[in-house]
Amino acid sequence: MSAPLVAILGTRYRDFAVEKQVLDPLGAQLVSGPGDGPGAILEVAAEADVVLAGSAPKFTAEVLSGLRCRGIVRYGVGTDSIDLDAAREQGVAVARVSDYGTEAVAFHAVTTATALVRRLPEADRAVRAGGWGFADLRPLHLPSSLVAGVVGFGRIGRQAAHYFSGLGFTVLAHDEYVDVAAADARVRSVGLDELLESCDVVSLHAPGTHDGTPLLDATRLARMRPGSVLVNTARGSLVDLDALVRGLREGRPARAALDVYPHEPVDVSGFVEVQDQLLLTPHMAWYTEESERDMREKAADEAARLLSGEPLRDPVVTVPTRVEDRTT
Secondary structure (H helix, E strand, C coil), X not given: CCCCEEEEECCXXXXXXXXXXXXXXXXXXXXXXXXXXXXXXXXXXXXXXXXXXXXXXXXXXXXXXXXXXXXXXXXXXXXXXXXXXXXXHCCCEEECCCCCCHHHHHHHHHHHHHHHHCCHHHXXXXXXXXXXXXXXXXXXXXXXXXXXXXXXXXXXXHHHHHHHHHHCCEEEEECCCCCHHHHCCCCEECCHHHHHHHCCEEEECCXXXXXXCCCECHHHHCCCCCCCEEEECCCHHHEXXXXXXXXXXXXXXXXXXXCCCCCCCCCHHHHHHHHHHEEECCCCCCXXXXXXXXXXXXXXXXXXXXXXXXCCCCEEECCCCCCCCCCC
16 A cells, blocks of 8 residues: 655645644655646646645646545635535545634734824834924824724634733624624624724624625725724725725725735735825735644644544535545
8 A cells, every 4th residue: 555645735835844744644745836727736636645735726626527635625714716516526525724823813903903093104104205203193092092893703803802902992893693792791792884983993804705795895985984994804805995995085994904805916006096095915914933833734634634534623525534545
């Protein structure tokens, strides 16, 4: 019986020491490649027992038909790069890692929010341009006088609320599926429209909508308080970017911090007229050395479960366990 084969596609890791540590006890052989097209995926992974994949490789029905793997494990949460119906039909299990980066994403959201509340990017630009003083930065306010709204009260939203509360903000939250008061007694549950109208900071931590339409369209953005700050570290599809540009011109919101976008890498040409009101980061909120290692260990553990026939921790598509082994 030959060693099980694990293909790693579409990552930028310097090495695969983390994955090896988890998979070596199973005697797994690792192969890797960019996976930047159907041919590149099949060249590396056609004979693999399990595929570990970043977000870039696209597993269409055609690609899946050329694989013989037991399953695909996504590094991270999103599985929109995989045709899940085709995977189900072809008996390919799909797993993901959805419980990583909680602290990192919440920290990034609150950091960018407070930077904009304090107007630090504008202050930096003014000093570099030879200016001095803060007359053009007025008014600035203490956190204890401000209200932060958290949209989506899952693990990341709760952590962000905890950080906002610790800084002195009054915190409101909206989540149709979570008992907010039971999760955090310091946070008041409100409807989405009330949150938008009441908050100086709105931080998005919700999943995408079922039909892919923006949660914050022109109508909802117009409900935001004049001078407010919007932060999105959740899903690029949550915000209508054209409507956001119009809203920024009108001061609802006055500033925004974006880490995720409907299409990535983002085309910043659409932001030119409001560029000084935006703080843009390259889908990095999840990243710290610690959260990256946690994600990789959990993804490799899912691969090990597939190889061993054990139940997946975080399944998206489940199929009957394959009992056949690779043979020489």
